[in-house]
Amino acid sequence: MINSEARKVLISGASIAGPTLAYWLAHYGFNVTVVERAPALRLGGQNIDVNGPAQLIAQKMGIEADIRAANTGELGLQLIGQDNQVVAAFPKDGAMSGTQELEIIRGDLVSILYERTKQNVTYWFGDSITALEQRPDQVNVTFSSGKTDTFQFVIAADGIRSRTRRLVFGEEPVFKYLGLYTAYLTIPRQKTDNDWWRWYTAVDRRIVMLRPDKQGTMRASVAFMAAEQAYDNLSAAEQKQMLKDKLAGAGWETERIVGALDDTADVYFDKVGQIKAPRWFDGRVAMIGDAAYCPTPLTGKGTTLAMVGAYLLAGELASHQDYQAAFVAYEKRMRPYVEAVQKLPPGVPWLVYPRTQLGVSLLNTVAGIVASKPVQEVFGLFTSTKSEKESQEDEIVLPDYQ
Template identity: 80%
Template structure:
């Protein structure tokens, strides 16, 4: 195990990966500081899943009950046709469904993780890492606030655009753009809304989704294909203009979302892609979560990778005498799992973004066939002992670290 003299760790990022790592490191006796650029916790965001191995880790952390209590109440996935009719329905309890057992808002999970670490971990909000200098036995850190400190290890857990990663790894990690842009926002709930995740496909390669939350509002998302990374460095006003243009004439709830764009407090707009990094550590600095291996929201496994990577890294640091061996063991355990999760099915995402009305109709028809009682029964017969969470790439051994 890392000796007591080598237990001071700095984590950049207070979302999901960072606090999960902090929880386990503190449990193993490390002195942990989390630095977060935002002035407070960033509590916005859409529905996320805590499933498979992430659920097992939540159980080990003693937070599964809190996650379950904050459930969004989503009952399943519905595909909506051009005339506002339900073309397919996949109930949560069915053998095939996009809705998992533990559906929670991203911000709610962030809050839960903060509550279970705030007494054992130092949080520094409104600050960030400005410079790093690695020495033989420590890392010297200069913060944007002007303060300086030394740590035995630094871990980047600050997302896809990690500034900490860039300081150490430069342009070595690659962002693999998948030809897709997406936007999320919170909109008022209306009487016509329900507790289904509703998926509407429009012509010209556009998708609109509405999902319930546990706060009396709805979480809306808009996604569209774009061959080029055309919307870099837009201002919030410019982003909303792009979204309004993409929503124009889309049908269904498009006009409702257009009307809500200017007043929504949490519009998020970004391109979708994966982070491919040939290594996850350099000297005394390591990476976890989206900073190291973002799988994209298309996989539904971003939260899972964040929590699993954090658990494994902390456990390996606690189990090895030398940190280099711990970093190697972490990567050897984690990389095959990451590669499996990042492997998208052929045709994704283009297959589910048809251009024509015929293509949209075909997609909804196929969804209806898969949602039929006969197909659902056959799926249940052929997968009688397998949880719907245990799809390809969802299985990894979680050691019981001391």
């Protein structure tokens, strides 16, 4: 185990990967500081899943009950047709539902993790790393506030656009664009809303979704296919206008979303892609979560990778005398799992973004057939009879670190 004099760790990013890592490092006796560029916790965001091995980690952390209490209450997935009719429904307890057992709003999980760690971890908000100088026995860190400090290790957990990653790895990690742009925002709930995840496919390669939360609002998302550089460097106002133009004539609830754009600052807009990094550590600096291996929301595994990577990295640092050996062991355990998660089915995402009305109708017809009771019953015959815990552990082995 790394000796007690070499336990001062700085983590950049207070979303999910960072606080999860902070919890486990503090649990093993490290002195942990988390620096977050935002002035406070960023509690916005959309639905995320705490599934597979992440659920086991949540159990180990004692936060599973908190996650269940914050469950969105989502009933399952409904595909909506051009006349606002339900063309296919996949209930939560069905064999092919996209809604998971532990469905939670991203910001709610961030809050749970913060509350679980704030007594044993130091949080610095409104600051960020601007320079890193690696020495044989420490890393000298300069912050945007002007202060400086030294740490034995620095971990980048600050997301897909990680600034900390760039300071150390430069352009070595590659952003693999998947042909999509997406926008998320929170909108007022209406009487006509329900607790289903509603998915509407429009012509011209556009998808609009509405999902429930526990705050009495709805989480809206818009996704569309476009060239990679099509909407780079837009201001917030330009992004909103572009989204209004993109949604024009799309039908269903799009006019409602257009109206909400003017009344909210809670709009996240970005490209959809994966981070491919040939290595996850350099000297005393390492990275986890989206900064190292973002799988995209298309996989439904971003939170899982964040929590698993945090658990493994902390455990390996606690188990090794040599930090380089710890980093190597972390990557050896984690990389095969990441590569498996990042593999997308053939035709994704293009197959579900039809250009024409005929294509939309065909997609909805196929979805209706798949959702039918006979097909669901047949599909159920081929689903695993293993227990949930056994299925989770099959995905990746989580050692019980001491």
